[in-house]
Amino acid sequence: MRKISVFNFLTLNGFFKGAHEDISWHRHGGEEADFAGDSANPAQPNALMFGRVTYEMMASFWPTDAGKQMNPRVAEGMNRSEKYVFSRSLASAGWERTTILKGDIVNETIRLKESPGPDITILGSGSIVSQLAGHRLIDSLTLMIDPVVLGSGASLFAGMPGRIDLELTKSQVFNSGVVLLNYSVMK
Amino acid sequence: MRKIKLQVQLSIDGFMADQQGNTDWMIWNYGPDWTWDKELRQYHTDLVGTTDCLFLSRQIVEEGFIPHWRKMANDTSNPQSGFARHLDNAHKVVFSKTLTTDDDIPGGWENVEVSQWDIRQQIFHLKQQEGGDILVYGGASFLSSLIQGGFIDEFHLLINPVALGKGLPIFNRLPGRKALHLLSTKTYDCGVTLMKYEAVREAMAISQAR
Numbered sequence: 001m002r003k004i005s006v007f008n009f010l011t012l013n014g015f016f017k018g019a020h021e022d023i024s025w026h027r028h029g030g031e032e033a034d035f036a037g038d039s040a041n042p043a044q045p046n047a048l049m050f051g052r053v054t055y056e057m058m059a060s061f062w063p064t065d066a067g068k069q070m071n072p073r074v075a076e077g078m079n080r081s082e083k084y085v086f087s088r089s090l091a092s093a094g095w096e097r098t099t100i101l102k103g104d105i106v107n108e109t110i111r112l113k114e115s116p117g118p119d120i121t122i123l124g125s126g127s128i129v130s131q132l133a134g135h136r137l138i139d140s141l142t143l144m145i146d147p148v149v150l151g152s153g154a155s156l157f158a159g160m161p162g163r164i165d166l167e168l169t170k171s172q173v174f175n176s177g178v179v180l181l182n183y184s185v186m187k
Numbered sequence: 188m189r190k191i192k193l194q195v196q197l198s199i200d201g202f203m204a205d206q207q208g209n210t211d212w213m214i215w216n217y218g219p220d221w222t223w224d225k226e227l228r229q230y231h232t233d234l235v236g237t238t239d240c241l242f243l244s245r246q247i248v249e250e251g252f253i254p255h256w257r258k259m260a261n262d263t264s265n266p267q268s269g270f271a272r273h274l275d276n277a278h279k280v281v282f283s284k285t286l287t288t289d290d291d292i293p294g295g296w297e298n299v300e301v302s303q304w305d306i307r308q309q310i311f312h313l314k315q316q317e318g319g320d321i322l323v324y325g326g327a328s329f330l331s332s333l334i335q336g337g338f339i340d341e342f343h344l345l346i347n348p349v350a351l352g353k354g355l356p357i358f359n360r361l362p363g364r365k366a367l368h369l370l371s372t373k374t375y376d377c378g379v380t381l382m383k384y385e386a387v388r389e390a391m392a393i394s395q396a397r
Contacts, residue, residue: 012344012382012384013200013357014200014201014202018364025364133350134352143199147366147384148364149364149365150363150365151359151360151362151364151365156200157200157350157351157352158352158353160350160351160352165212166348166349167348167378168348171372177369179369179372179380181199181346183348
């Protein structure tokens with residue numbers, strides 16, 4: 001069975017984006033870039049899963065020269081990976097290897113989990129994360145906690161019907177003050 | 188100079204309690220059985236040992252904060268009695284516009300005062316005096332207002348291994364973005380992660396932005 005992980009950077013009060021899609025608070029230092037490059041694993045990338053908003057933001061960046069210049073390994077890994085985007089409104093997707101999923105999010109995810117293929121990583125996409133976490137379909141979380149708080153923003157787990165219990169599996173501190181926390185989700 | 192420190196248990200998504208105010212998801216819910224590992228207990232005991240003054244909300248006083256920790260302090264067979272003794276001995280300042288010392292409060296008024304000033308003046312007054320650090324205890328509303336006012340010098344965030352989805356936040360009254368400086372972080376065997384931050388003063392914020 002394919003595993004589903006969540007990779008996100010968060011403010012220390014749990015937001016993955018501020019008002020107006022603001023993610024300018026995240027520190028993209030050298031260590032963070034190396035970690036992201038290792039995680040993207042361009043030689044054998046995970047499949048990626050998104051909601052439409054995150055997908056469109058990333059699709060407009062990573063295939064471009066700006067994306068390749070910012071982090072070549074991440075760009076290569078993301079461009080090469082199989083991509084799934086949940087959207088009922090998206091008619092077509094220009095980013096290579098993208099499948100648009102129009103069915104029920106939970107059912108489509110269960111089907112993907114049971115089909116052959118690499119493990120799946122969800123980036124951004126708070127509404128997808130909270131729905132799938134609520135149905136116990138997320139296996140692990142990789143969270144980069146920035147040393148910043150925002151008064152308002154979008155919480156990664158907003159709308160989850162109940163709580164999820166976690167187990168800390170690994171942690172690391174970057175020189176920038178970003179704290180990386182890895183959790184597995186208790187079933 | 189004396190520091191004002193906030194130590195608070197949070198979920199990974201930044202809530203100090205669920206929507207109904209429940210905290211049963213915390214590894215240690217401040218109950219009689221201290222379900223933290225030894226190392227985390229030691230950190231907590233050391234932190235409380237640096238204080239000789241507490242800021243309390245009216246609500247937490249009326250809920251019985253003072254007699255609870257006095258009882259713990261007097262129960263010397265309980266490992267919590269060590270830090271509870273410090274809490275009991277500390278001078279306590281209650282912030283309330285309605286409470287007076289003519290009112291009854293659980294535990295009584297010995298070593299407890301109602302602040303005669305607004306919080307900014309109270310802090311200015313206390314920081315002029317020699318003494319230990321100040322710890323703040325209260326509900327989400329009280330803590331939010333202290334954070335909003337920029338009164339906290341050090342944040343000790345104890346992140347429990349749980350995501351709640353919704354609950355009571357403490358940073359929600361900030362108008363925009365606030366950068367903090369990470370002092371240290373430590374993970375404990377019981378599953379709690381301590382992330383310790385200090386407030387960034389203006390000059391420092393500018394140099395970091397460059």
